[in-house]
Amino acid sequence: MYSFPAEASWRTSSYTQQQNCVEVADAPGVSAVRDTKNRDRGHLLFASPEWRAFVDSVKTSR
Secondary structure: OOOOOOOOOOOOOOOOOOOOOOHHHHHHOOOEEEEEHHHOOOOOEEHHHHHHHHHHHHHHOO
């Protein structure tokens, strides 16, 4: 099991609305996503290629 670094640098999208916000952090080979309102509830991990495919899909669907 992969342990995501505690010192990770989390960021929000410039498109994020204040109430509906997620944060993303990257580490070698993985990206983590968490709910800004519930940071203490953990995060979801995605392999970097999976996360990139998701982001690219969202961008092309606009």
